[in-house]
Amino acid sequence: MTPSRTAPPLPRRARSTLLACLGLVAGMTALAFAFVPLYSLFCKATGYDGTPLTGAARTGPVSEASLVVHFDTNVAPGLPWRFQAETPRIEARLGETKTVFFRVRNTGTVASTGIAAFNLQPGLTGGYFVKVQCFCFNEQTLQPGETMDFPVVFYIEPGIRTDPNTRDLTEMTLSYTYFASKNGQPTAALATQGAGASRPN
Structure with a gap:
């Protein structure tokens, strides 16, 4: 019977890349929620649109x-x-x-x-x-x-x-x-x- 193997830990570079991607997703989500009020302020200040x-x-x-x-x-x-x-x-x-x-x-x-x-x-x-x-x-x-x-x-x-x-x-x-x-x-x-x-x- 072959003993089960655990997945090897991710290399440090891969972990850093994964964390950076997660951070980017979180940042883009926050920016999407902030876009509407920021756009409204921009339009009111400039007369745009x-x-x-x-x-x-x-x-x-x-x-x-x-x-x-x-x-x-x-x-x-x-x-x-x-x-x-x-x-x-x-x-x-x-x-x-x-x-x-x-x-x-x-x-x-x-x-x-x-x-x-x-x-x-x-x-x-x-x-x-x-x-x-x-x-x-x-x-x-x-x-x-x-x-x-x-x-x-x-x-x-x-x-x-x-x-x-x-x-x-x-x-x-x-x-x-x-x-x-x-x-x-x-x-x-x-x-x-x-x-x-x-x-x-």
Whole structure:
């Protein structure tokens, strides 16, 4: 009867390679979870991908040049709200601070909570559209039949006319979508995370 043999220990170099690979996998996993908030911060800081900037009210001169700003409002499935801007569009002079109100109403029979996400098109205008005040990313809970008005205060940087990529634009669209939310996150995102967490290896 042949005695059983134990596997010989891994050479030191092989162990080091294995540990390095495991460390790389762990690092990439952590980076994947960190990517979304880091990407969001990057977009907010640079206006990349149609994300408006956030800043204080402007005190500089107002230009005679202007752009038409369209307002697009949407409600995701699963949230019984009606959502609209007080006007579908305005003409904003560059450097001029403007205020537009948005109205939301809970048309359902129970209280519900929503959170709004936004985007600006064309995406290149995001670096010149500055939000001074906005209801976006703030959870709102409305009782059945309750209506609330929220202001958006913004201005467009005059530098949009000196950028060769945007100087010929005459209009832009600020788009908002309300999602049902829980704990400050859209429920669609929570469902995606839950599905990913429960997926078998």
